[in-house]
Structure formats: C-alpha cells, structure tokens
Amino acid sequence: MYKPNRKFDFYVFRILLIFFLIAFWRLNLFGQEAIEATSEELVEQPEPWWVWVFLGRLHPLMVHFPIGLLVIAGIMELAKLRTFDSKLRTGTNWLVYIGAAGSVLAVLLGLLLANSGSYAGETFEWHQWAGITTAILAVVTALLLYAINKFNKRSLIVGYRTFLMITVLGVFMAGHYGGSLTHGQDYLLSATPWAPKDEKLEGIEGGMSSADFDFASYTNETDSLSLEQQVNLNLAVRTILAHHCFQCHSSDKMEGELRLDDKELVFKGGESGKVIIPGDSKGSELVRRITLPAGHKEAMPGKGKPLGEKDIALVKLWIDKGAPWPDQAKGIFRVAPLAPRKPDLPAATNGLENPIDRLVNAYFVKNKIEWQEVVDDRTFLRRIYFDLIGLPPSEQELLKFEADASADKRAKIAQELLTKDHEYATHWTTFWNDLLRNDYTGTGYITQGRFNISPWLYQSLQNNKPYNEFAMELIDPSEESKGFIKGIAWRGAVNSSQTTAMQAAQNVSQALLGVNLKCASCHDSFVSDWKLDDAYAFANIFSEEALEINRCDIPTGKMADTRILWPELGEISKNGSVKEKSKELSTLLTKPENGRLYRTLVNRIWAQLMGRGIVAPVDEMDKKPWSQDLLDWLAVNFVEQGYDIRQLLYLITTSKTYQLPSHTIKDPSEINSESFVFKGTLKRKLTAEQFADAVSSVVDPVYTLEALKYNPFENSQAYASASPFVRAALVQNDPFLTALGRPSRENITTSREGQVTLLQAMELTNGTKLNETLVKGSKKWVAKYGNPEQLIQAIYSQSLGRKPSQKEFEIAKKLMGNKMEEESVQELLWAIVLLPEFQFIE
Structure with missing residues (x-):
C-alpha cells in the first residue's frame, strides 16, 4: 500500500499554491493593458524588459513538459482503474504533482510571451484561456490527490480521477489551439477526413490567380x-x-x-x-x-x-512597378452588384411560356441539360400542398384533382391554395420565425429581455403585406414588431459583439440582406471584404450612444462612424435618435435601387421551394449564383409586381421548372459548392412542423388546444379553430419538435438540417409524443372501420394518397391478422409515418 511522504507532500502543496497565486497575480498585473493597443491602431508601446521577453520565449519549450507528464499520468490511472493503491501509484503521484506545477509555470511563461510577443485574435484567446483552465484543473487534480494521500480521503478518488481525465482533455484542447497558432489554423483537425475548410481562404472568388x-x-x-x-x-x-x-x-x-x-x-x-x-x-x-x-x-x-x-x-x-495599391483597389472577395438589373427574357420555345422556364431553358442549353417530364398529379399535389400551406392533401382532394381534365388545373390549385389565408399564414410563420429568430418561449422571455412579434407576423402574412412595408416595419419597428431589432438582451456580461445594437446590425444584414457580419463584429472578416468599422458603423444606427469599436472584445479607443453598409444608397443622420435613424434606414434599404434586398428575398423563397437557392448558402449573397439572369430578373419582377410574395410563389410553382422530378445529391457538401449544376428541385425532408401536422391529419392530432395556453396570440382558440387540429407552427417548442429539427431561435436560422439524424431516429422509434398519438389514433381507426382490409386501404389512401401495392397489402394484412386490434393498427400507422415516402417531399 502507498505510504504518503508528509514532508514531500507539504513542500509540493506549498509550491503548487505559490504557483497558483502567482498565475492570478500575473493576470492582475498585466490584465488587458498588454494587448489593448492593437496593430490596427498603430499605437507605439514601450518595449518590455528583455528578461520578460526571454522568459516568455521559453513557453514553447516548457509547455511540452507538463503535457507529457499529465497525459502519461492519465494513461497510468486508466491502466489501474480497478485499484487505487497499485504499483504505479508512486509514479502516478509524481507525474500529477510535477505536471500540475509545470502547467502553472507554462501558463506564466505563456502570459509573458503574450505580453511581449505578436499574438492576438480569437485563436490566441482560445489557446490562452484553454491553457489557464487546464493549469487550474491540473492544480485542483493535484490538491485532490494530495488530500487523498495526506488525509486518506478515499471518497475523493472518483473526483480526483474525473478531474484528471478532464485535465487531459484540456491538454488536448490547449494543444490544438497552440498548434493552430504555430502551424496554421486547425492544425490538429486538418489531418482528419472531417477537416474543416480554412474559412480565411473560402470565398476568394473576386481574386485573380x-x-x-x-x-x-x-x-x-x-x-x-x-x-x-x-x-x-x-x-x-x-x-x-x-x-x-x-x-x-x-x-x-x-x-x-x-x-x-x-x-x-x-x-x-x-x-x-x-x-x-x-x-x-x-x-x-x-x-x-x-x-x-x-x-x-x-x-x-x-x-x-x-x-x-x-x-x-x-x-x-x-x-x-512601385507596389501600387490604389484607392480604387478591388476586394479579393467577390462582391455582388448592388443595383437592380433586369435581363431580357429569352424567346419562348417548345411551349415554355413562364419567364422562369425561359431563363432556365437558356441555362439548360448552355449546360447541355435535357428537360425531363414533369411529375405526376399525385406527386405535384402533395408537393405544392406542403410548400404553400404545409399540409398534405386529403384523399378527396387528390381524387378530385386527378379527375380534373382541364389543362390549367395546376395553376388553379396554386391560386386556390394561396387564397387560404389562415393555412398559408400559419405555414409560412415557421419560415419567418426561423429567419427573424422569433419564438414563443425561451432565452430572454423570463427576464423581459426579448419581445415577441408573433401577432404582427401572423397578421402581416395573412394580409399579404407588401414585402417593402414588411421590411420597413422590421427595421423601423412599431411596438408589435420591435422584437426583431431588439434581439435578445442577454443576462449578465456579454461581449461587445452580442450587444443589442450589434445584434440588430447582424440581424438586419443577415436576414434581409444576405450579409453575415458576425465575423466583422469582432475583427476584420476573413471571408468577405467587410471590416470591423463597417459593422460598428452599421450598429451605431441602432444605438442611442456612440459605440466604441472593440476588436476581439478589446476596446480600441476609436469611436464608430454612423453609416449604412452601402453608402451609395444614402446617408444616415449622425446625431439622430435610434427612432430617427431607423426610419431613415428603413427608407434607404427598401427603395427599389437596393437590388440586394430583393435578390435576397427571392433567393430565400426559391431555396424554400427548390431545396437550394440560386445563390448558396442563402446568407452569402456575394457568392456566385448558378444563374445570374434568373436571380436578377426575379428580383426586379418582384418589385414591379408590388412586392407581392404570394405572386412570387405563384410564378415559381406554376413553372415547369418547379414541376420537374426531384433528385438527390449524394454528397451534401456539394449542394452549396460552386460546381453545383441545377437540374430541378432537390428531394426535401418535411420540417418538424410539417411532419407533426401530417401525422395529425392522418393519425390523430399531435397537439390540442391545451398546447396553446402559452401561445402569444391574443385568442389562441380563434387561431386554432380555422384548422381541424392545432398546427405545430403555433405551439411552443418541445422535445418532439426539437428532435425533428426545430431550432431554439436564439440565433437566425436560414436552413434546417436536411439529413435524418440519430436524435430524430430515436424520437420516431421510441419517443413519447409520437407513441401517445399513435395509441390515440389507433383507437379511432378501429372504431371507424369494420374489417382489416378496409382499414388498410383507408390508411394508405389518407397517408400516402395512393392504394397499397399488392406486397404492401399482404404485409399489412399479415400484421393485422383477422382481428381489429388496436396494437396492430398502431404498428401499421407507425410503419407508414416512418416511410421515406411520408417523410420526404418528392
């Protein structure tokens, strides 16, 4: 059995305590002053004493010593997990004690290096704090081990081993960021098959090789x-x-x-x-x-x-040639033109009258793509129902549509669905809730640091408010629509890129303009030409007091200007109130000359219907579109047609392009790549809300009026009464919807995961909500139908809009047997709703 050396333990404890106190003294002594004056400010700093510089440069040498010791200690502890008092105990103790002391020394030298070296930025910050955290964890681990050995505190063994393993993980984390500083970004991960792309080099489309x-x-x-x-x-x-x-x-x-x-x-x-x-x-x-x-x-x-x-x-x-760098220098990243542009439409050929089809036909000819036959009536009807109102068609609606022999029946059904105000508004509430990060509960509502815009949003969609007015009311909000600009007032201290003014700048730029300012809210962006002062100047519009520019959360001493992202659209009053500046901004951004606003909107709608935007990702509108002519024409036509989103939806859904067969792309990473070739709509998975509503229409209502008791609408029952069941878009989030992909909406969400996840599979196979719905639904189906054959036919017709095949019928009949048992019906319903045919839009 291990016998502690009290004299040795006493000295080790004192050494660790001294190192621990010195670390915090060092942080206090130098604090933020050492890195406040950045190179961007061109502020000269006094040279640090050469001794500090020399000691700091010992950091890379010293840091590897505790890393090796702590990792080996972790391995040795795992090797003798069954017994604490093993032959390896003495060696493990020495490794932990010396490793902890060495990690504190490495942190001190690293802080000296940070003070005298040339490191800054997020990677540096992550490395610094990961290293400090690891050192603290190592010290806590050593103190726990000391207490076990000194005072025979056997109850602390689990805690000691837990802290040791966390410390080892911390070593890897700090080492990863340290390697990224010295060997390039993502040094450790770059050798793996799932290595992330270097975001600094992504998007250099405007450059010249x-x-x-x-x-x-x-x-x-x-x-x-x-x-x-x-x-x-x-x-x-x-x-x-x-x-x-x-x-x-x-x-x-x-x-x-x-x-x-x-x-x-x-x-x-x-x-x-x-x-x-x-x-x-x-x-x-x-x-x-x-x-x-x-x-x-x-x-x-x-x-x-x-x-x-x-x-x-x-x-x-x-x-x-004199190293020319003219003021008119181009950016190295592609920048999409701001002004609207309406290209001439190609001539109508082969019966292609819809403007979209004429433009797509020119693209197909250029890329040598053959037009395919449009989908059958059943596929089309299910697709357009889900896309426009978020519900599957009933069996009666499908039979009626198939029996209609008129040539324009697809155009007529599109028009009919778009006049269903309640169904349309309820379905598209999901899209706008994600985009405007509006939800019914969650972070911010408890402390009144967040405001709901649901009644305003629903009424705007129901009344088909013109998009320019819709956008103006978001940018220059009323009391009912202010939640978008106000964002979330986070509790406690937040970094400078999360203030409500900066959130407003980020929200408006991302949701309405397809510009991601999150990078530029902290430092000059690596993925675009947007600079830190651009983000702060835009955020200043939403702030009553002038903002000081913070770089990587460090004040620079510079005050931000006040201006729009594209000054050519007009100027904003420098000294006006937020209300005055917001009003000016709403006018400037929504005028027809801002092609960016309307390209972003039509691109989002196209992506929603087709599975991929003309530009992708939809938040990066400076990316190259697969058809510039189509994007530009749609945006200008949208303005000319009175900013009417329903008219845009009608134009797209009545095109032959929309009615082409869906297809899949094996590698999801290729969907947003520049090499993407458009051939038609992508196969899409039902959203969480669409799936829940489809189950409600086939099996039994997933949500009842009880689910609306916390709904923000003034009259929940009035909103729900227009439907035979409560639509999932109107209820607060729950584990069922979360598992199926509904986001928390604390951040803007512009696309949902299109692949089936493990969490979704677990929820659909073993989740409480679906199981309860299937149990209730099976009782109603058994009570309604007299024999198994009739019930099987009805379930297939109502859920998939078709009769079962002979093989499907035989399997279902074998499952049902000769009796109408609720458990058998429940199994059949469960098997149907898990079919890809049910869960995907073809």
Whole structure:
C-alpha cells in the first residue's frame, strides 16, 4: 500500500499554491493593458524588459513538459482503474504533482510571451484561456490527490480521477489551439477526413490567380501603369498573400509583428523593419524570404505550400512597378452588384411560356441539360400542398384533382391554395420565425429581455403585406414588431459583439440582406471584404450612444462612424435618435435601387421551394449564383409586381421548372459548392412542423388546444379553430419538435438540417409524443372501420394518397391478422409515418 511522504507532500502543496497565486497575480498585473493597443491602431508601446521577453520565449519549450507528464499520468490511472493503491501509484503521484506545477509555470511563461510577443485574435484567446483552465484543473487534480494521500480521503478518488481525465482533455484542447497558432489554423483537425475548410481562404472568388494574370501587358519597363493595370496587379498580389500569408500575418496572428492584410501595415513592415521597398524587388525582404529554399528557417511561407514561380514573379513585378495599391483597389472577395438589373427574357420555345422556364431553358442549353417530364398529379399535389400551406392533401382532394381534365388545373390549385389565408399564414410563420429568430418561449422571455412579434407576423402574412412595408416595419419597428431589432438582451456580461445594437446590425444584414457580419463584429472578416468599422458603423444606427469599436472584445479607443453598409444608397443622420435613424434606414434599404434586398428575398423563397437557392448558402449573397439572369430578373419582377410574395410563389410553382422530378445529391457538401449544376428541385425532408401536422391529419392530432395556453396570440382558440387540429407552427417548442429539427431561435436560422439524424431516429422509434398519438389514433381507426382490409386501404389512401401495392397489402394484412386490434393498427400507422415516402417531399 502507498505510504504518503508528509514532508514531500507539504513542500509540493506549498509550491503548487505559490504557483497558483502567482498565475492570478500575473493576470492582475498585466490584465488587458498588454494587448489593448492593437496593430490596427498603430499605437507605439514601450518595449518590455528583455528578461520578460526571454522568459516568455521559453513557453514553447516548457509547455511540452507538463503535457507529457499529465497525459502519461492519465494513461497510468486508466491502466489501474480497478485499484487505487497499485504499483504505479508512486509514479502516478509524481507525474500529477510535477505536471500540475509545470502547467502553472507554462501558463506564466505563456502570459509573458503574450505580453511581449505578436499574438492576438480569437485563436490566441482560445489557446490562452484553454491553457489557464487546464493549469487550474491540473492544480485542483493535484490538491485532490494530495488530500487523498495526506488525509486518506478515499471518497475523493472518483473526483480526483474525473478531474484528471478532464485535465487531459484540456491538454488536448490547449494543444490544438497552440498548434493552430504555430502551424496554421486547425492544425490538429486538418489531418482528419472531417477537416474543416480554412474559412480565411473560402470565398476568394473576386481574386485573380497568377495563372490568369496577363504578364505580357506589363513587360514594357518605361511605360507607367494605367489605373486599371495598377488595380489588377494589386488584386493579383493580394490574392497570393491571402492564400499563402494571412494565416501568420493578419489580424488573427501577427508573426514577427508583420501584417500583410492591410495597406498601411504592409508598407510599415515588421519587427525587422520594412519588408517592401517599392521599385526595388531585389532589396525587398519579402522577396528574399519567398525565394529561399523550402525548409529554410527564414523561408516564407513557413508553413504550407511554397509560392510557385509565377506567384514569385508576380510579387517581384508588383514591387518593381512601385507596389501600387490604389484607392480604387478591388476586394479579393467577390462582391455582388448592388443595383437592380433586369435581363431580357429569352424567346419562348417548345411551349415554355413562364419567364422562369425561359431563363432556365437558356441555362439548360448552355449546360447541355435535357428537360425531363414533369411529375405526376399525385406527386405535384402533395408537393405544392406542403410548400404553400404545409399540409398534405386529403384523399378527396387528390381524387378530385386527378379527375380534373382541364389543362390549367395546376395553376388553379396554386391560386386556390394561396387564397387560404389562415393555412398559408400559419405555414409560412415557421419560415419567418426561423429567419427573424422569433419564438414563443425561451432565452430572454423570463427576464423581459426579448419581445415577441408573433401577432404582427401572423397578421402581416395573412394580409399579404407588401414585402417593402414588411421590411420597413422590421427595421423601423412599431411596438408589435420591435422584437426583431431588439434581439435578445442577454443576462449578465456579454461581449461587445452580442450587444443589442450589434445584434440588430447582424440581424438586419443577415436576414434581409444576405450579409453575415458576425465575423466583422469582432475583427476584420476573413471571408468577405467587410471590416470591423463597417459593422460598428452599421450598429451605431441602432444605438442611442456612440459605440466604441472593440476588436476581439478589446476596446480600441476609436469611436464608430454612423453609416449604412452601402453608402451609395444614402446617408444616415449622425446625431439622430435610434427612432430617427431607423426610419431613415428603413427608407434607404427598401427603395427599389437596393437590388440586394430583393435578390435576397427571392433567393430565400426559391431555396424554400427548390431545396437550394440560386445563390448558396442563402446568407452569402456575394457568392456566385448558378444563374445570374434568373436571380436578377426575379428580383426586379418582384418589385414591379408590388412586392407581392404570394405572386412570387405563384410564378415559381406554376413553372415547369418547379414541376420537374426531384433528385438527390449524394454528397451534401456539394449542394452549396460552386460546381453545383441545377437540374430541378432537390428531394426535401418535411420540417418538424410539417411532419407533426401530417401525422395529425392522418393519425390523430399531435397537439390540442391545451398546447396553446402559452401561445402569444391574443385568442389562441380563434387561431386554432380555422384548422381541424392545432398546427405545430403555433405551439411552443418541445422535445418532439426539437428532435425533428426545430431550432431554439436564439440565433437566425436560414436552413434546417436536411439529413435524418440519430436524435430524430430515436424520437420516431421510441419517443413519447409520437407513441401517445399513435395509441390515440389507433383507437379511432378501429372504431371507424369494420374489417382489416378496409382499414388498410383507408390508411394508405389518407397517408400516402395512393392504394397499397399488392406486397404492401399482404404485409399489412399479415400484421393485422383477422382481428381489429388496436396494437396492430398502431404498428401499421407507425410503419407508414416512418416511410421515406411520408417523410420526404418528392
């Protein structure tokens, strides 16, 4: 049995306690001051004492020591999990004690390195706090072990082992972020099959590769460059820097105090001086570094693929031509045009009269795609019912539609469904609740830090309010619609990117304009040309007091301007109230000249009906559309038709394009890729609300009026009475709807998971809500039908809109037997609602 050495334990305890106190003293001493003045501000800071710098640079050396000890200690503890007092006990104790002390020392050296080094950004913050947390966990683990050995506290063994395992996980987490700082983003995960794409390099669609660059037009050494040549040369070079240099020399990480993502800082240089001498590529340090052999300690880039010959030649050419960086420099990311554009419609051919079909036909001809035959009546009717009112057609409606011989019956059913005000408004409430992050309960409602817009939203949809008015009332809200702009007032301290003013900027830009400002709310975006000051200037519109710009939650001392994202649309009063500024903004954003607003809306509607937007993802409207003409024409036509969303839905659903057979894409990641080729609608899974309502219409109501007692509508029964059952869109979230994909709506949701998840499978096979519904429903079916054969035929007709096949009928009959037992009916109903044919829109 292990015998504790009290003298040794006493000294270990004192050493750990001293290190622990020093760590917090160090945090207090330097606090935030060490990293407040960022390179963006160009504020000169006094050089730290060389001793601190030297000790800080011991951090990478020291950090590996406790990592190894703690991981080995965890392995040894697992190896002898059955008995605490094993032969490995003494060794494990030493590893834990020394590892804990070493982790605290590593944290202290890391904090010194942070104070004197060149690290900043989110990755650095995550690494720093993961390291500090791991050190604290290691100390707690060591103290628990000390208490077990010193005072024979055997009850603490489980806690000690739990903390040790959590500490080991913390080691991996801190190591991952540390590796990302020194070896590039996602250093650890990049070697796995599920490695995330580098978001900094995603979307560099507006850039220019060296392979596409026209070197021939720049060969004359005597001629000065035209403005266009300067712009193109600068764009090509910055594209190279973005692909090869930003991971080490950007706002996220500034190795050698050098940044290459900002004009002023590029020419300022780094800790060793200027790296670019305009007109002299041979004397420029940047050229020397990029031409060193791979593996050289000073070679750039130090990580990743080295620059190719054409890339190097391009950088040299740029510098020799004076390193032009004109004010008119293009962004390296694609930026969609703002102004509306209405292309000419192609001629109608082969009976294609609908404008959508004429534009899609031009796309098909260009891409050598053959038109397919449209879907049959049953498939079409089920598709359009779910898309327009969120419900399946009844058996009677299907039979009536199939019997109709008129040529325009599909157009007539579209028109008929769009006039069902209550059903339409209830169904599309789900779409807008997700997009406007409106819900009936949840975070913010308890503390009155969140406001419901449900009555306003329902009435707006029911009355088919023109979209320009709809958007204006969201941006410049009334008391009933203010919940969108107000967002969520989170309890406690929040970071600067989560203030209500910044939430308003993020919500308006993402939901209405297809711009994601969340990156730019913290630092200059890596995935677009939006800058930190753009996000703050936009957020200032929604703030009564001028906002101070915070970079990565650190105040910069700069006050934000007040302006719209696209100043060409107009100016906002600098000193007006939020009400005055919001009113001005609502007018500027909704005018017809803002093609961005209306392209975003028609793209969202198209994605809702077709499974994929013309631009994808729908929140990134600067991405390249698969048909620019179709997107532009739809947006302008939408404005010309009075901003009428129902008219837009009618135009799409009556097109041959909408009626094409659905198809699937095997690799979901390809859906949003640039290589996507449109061939027709994608097969779509029913939303949680659609599935619940479909079950209600076939089996038994999933929700009753009791479920509406917390509903925000003034008269819940009045809203529900228009339907034979309570629609799932109107009830508060519950485990059933959550499992099927309904989001919490604390953040904007613009697309739901289209793949079946394990949680959904578990809920549908063993969930309480569905089981209770099936039990109640089986009783009604048994009471209604006299024999099994009749019941089987009725269930198939009502649930799938068709008769069972011979094989299906035989299986169902075998399941039912000769008796009408409720359990057998319940099993049959369960088997039907789990069929892909029931759960998917073909």
